[in-house]
Amino acid sequence: MTGTLVKTLANRRHPAAIVLLLLVGLLVTGTAYAAVAPGKAQADASSASASIDNGKKIFLANCASCHGTGALGTEDGPNLAGVGAAAVDFQMGTGRMPMAAPNVQAPRTTEIKFTDEEIADVAAYVASLAPGPAVPDSEYTSAEGGDPGEGGELFRVNCAMCHNSAGAGGALTRGKYAPEVLGVDGKHVYEAMVTGPQSMPVFNDTNISPEGKRDIIAYLNAMDETGSPGGNALGSLGPVPEGLFAWVFGLGILVGIAVWLGQKSA
Known part of the structure; x- marks a missing residue:
């Protein structure tokens, strides 16, 4: 009788068996993740630290x-x-820094003195000093899908x-100027809007959304590709030039025709 009862209890599944099985599975998964994740996190942290250094x-x-x-200024x-x-x-990235000589405004140049990796490292160091705008995602700087x-x-x-409606730039006060924005990399256009270099105001996401910035980049790209189908743009400065x-x-x-006619009649 006792043997039969023990056998019956052994064959009967306990209601908590499934819950216990799930807990064991979670415990095993968590242990495995804990063994792997710290290594990856430490590697990422080490890489970031090396970049900053x-x-x-x-x-x-x-x-x-x-x-x-x-980097606190002088x-x-x-x-x-x-x-x-x-x-x-x-x-x-636009060659404005380091400046060749002190001036009222840093001009854009094609002579980039640093590699992309070196620029990224300096950016990581400056970003480590205090929070600020990050380098934008390519989703918003490629102009793909923009209007x-x-x-x-x-x-x-x-x-x-x-910057002029055609993006040709224009003069400002005290010797400064708004540079031409046609032919500028979309990433740098976006960065200029969120950082406000020199005399430019900051256009954060409250002023112009990331999608709006992407649309502006798309517009500038379209203007650059179209060019000047009507002939010489004369600086795209409108009716004055x-x-x-x-x-x-x-x-x-x-006047030349009048002089020629006068000489011919004489």
Whole structure:
């Protein structure tokens, strides 16, 4: 009788068996993840730390003379704490920094003195000082999926008063200027909007959404691809240079014809 009872109890499945099995499975999974994840996290942390350390070395060798050894600024250069990785990537990626000589504005150049990896390391170092705008994701800088029509409207409302409706740039006060934005890499256009270099205001996501910035980049790309089908754009500065051209060359031709007719009649 006792043997039969034991056998019956042994064959009967306990109601908590499934719960217990799930707990055991979770315990095994968690143990395995804990054994692997720290290694990956430590590797990522080590890589980030190495990037920051290398960026600091590059900064001290090339930037500290103006921005200070702690990047907190001097009389010759502003404080960089809080400008974010995007500002560094923009300034160094467009050749504006390091400046060849002090001036009212850093010009864009094609002579980039640092590799992409070195620029990323300096950006990582500056970003480690204080929170700031990060380098944008390619989803919003490639202009793929952007609406050039919507971007053109946003550009004319927010940017054309300085950069010209055709993106040709224009003069500002005290020797400064708004540079031409046609032919500029989409990433740098986006970074300029979120960091506000020199005299440019900051257009954060509250002012212009990431999708809106992508549309503006799409508009600029479309303008660059279209070019000037009507002939010489004369700087895309509107009726002033066009009127000057008409007066100088048009009247010049008329005067030349009048002189020629006078000499012929004589």
